[in-house]
Amino acid sequence: MPRWPAQVLLLSLAAVLVLPVFALAASWFGFDAAARDVLLQMAQTVLPDYTLTSLVLCVSVAIGVALVGVLTASAVTLFDFPGRRAFEWALLLPLAMPAYVVAYAYTDFLQFSGPLQNWMRTSFGLSGRLLPEVRSTSGAVWVFTFTLYPYVYLLARTALAERAAQLMEAARLLGAPLARRIRTVALPLARPAVAAGVALALMETLADFGVASYFGIQTFTAGVYKAWLVMDNRLAAAQLATLLLLTVAALLWVEQRAQRRMRFATLRGQRAGSAEAQPVRLHGARAALAVLVCALPVLFGFVLPVLFMLHPLIGGWDVLPWGQFQQWALNSVRLAGLAAALAVLIALALGFAARARPSGLTRGVSQLVSLGYAIPGAVIVVGLLLPVGWVQERWPDAGVGYWVTATALGIVWAYLVRFSAVALQSVQAGYARIPGSLDDSARMLGTTGTALAARVHWPLLKRATAAAALLVFVDVMKELPATLVLRPFNSDTLAVVTYNLARDERLGEAALPALALVLVGLIPVxxxxxxLRQR
Structure with a gap:
């Protein structure tokens, strides 16, 4: 294949996948008096609330996930206690829980008219509100902390497992007590991992729409949707989306810098030696404390929300909309399967291009595509609808708005913008395990181009490709913000139905699609x- 068609194809693919960012940037070129007035009006009214609420939420969630993630990672990595092996994987279970599903579960059980407060009033003769309001900023902090801490736990656990046990053993031989070994040896080793995990958790927090909308919290994401769908102001939505995107970009820079520090520390540690060192065995009260530290996050982030959803599900089993549920599930599977297949094809094409002809172009396109996962769904929606509005204004008979909002084109496009990065990372990891000598041998035997990809690479990439498709499939199934706006008519998904039913206070009916999303999310976990156990 000639080189220039491949370059044009790569550039076109990159342009399609980063269109939301280009559209938001282009919206500022038309900054005029009207745009200035809108920005000033927001600065005087809603912008301070959005900024303050988002800041308080991010700071609180950062402290929460860092504390829970570091404590649990340290417990299962540095110490040995009853149940440690089970907690190693159980602490990952909250990853299967979409934050908005956990929010609905806690609200249904703990609200004023929920089962717990009704039982307390009946049993103890009390009246009025007996528990704090769940739908609040503090409630959102609770939900995000116990659904997002696995980001910190997973990265910190990996960092500590690399070298912490060996260095702590060396410090013990030098006479350092346990508390000092943890404070001066283990925690500094985990600092880059904690920073990367906290940055990932904050990106998810800022990108969330379901929890913020349901709890009535004035965050930037909720403000973007309100500006576009309620106030019908594209300019205000674009400005808020730009501010949100800049904040996420700063967090992404922090995460990538921390990841580089993690790799540097790991490589240095591997050269230093790999002597095995056993975790410290705990007994009595210390063992009980370690069990409690590991059990509470699993309880609050997975077990209790599942039980809260099972309660109304079992009670209303006979009136559940099973027929509609099948249609919702079919719509979700259809969209997720289509997006996963296209994302894998894009990832394979980019991976092969980077392998066959490494250049600045292929590296640049891969980096641009990799940024998509950090873009919040609200930003993607605004970034896709802005150019659609511009085209509709100039060529009203073109029908672009119909194809983007009334068919699967728009929503699949949004999925690819956000989740192609997931497939690309998995495919690149698979390519990294294929020795370059195989390519050289194949070329010497006359196998080049697509034949090389089909006959040499593909058999070795099957597992990585399957993992990529699975991860994209699960992410699409749980995606709410983009799906809520861009889904085709009469094609509600499980995520959208869960949100709509919960918003209408039909939490018992919302339990069925919510639990289905949890079951799907359990697969990658x-x-x-x-x-991790194999490693």
């Missing part, structure tokens, strides 16, 4: 836990 199980695979991840198996991978």
């Amino acid at each position: 199980i695979l991840l836990s198996r991978t």
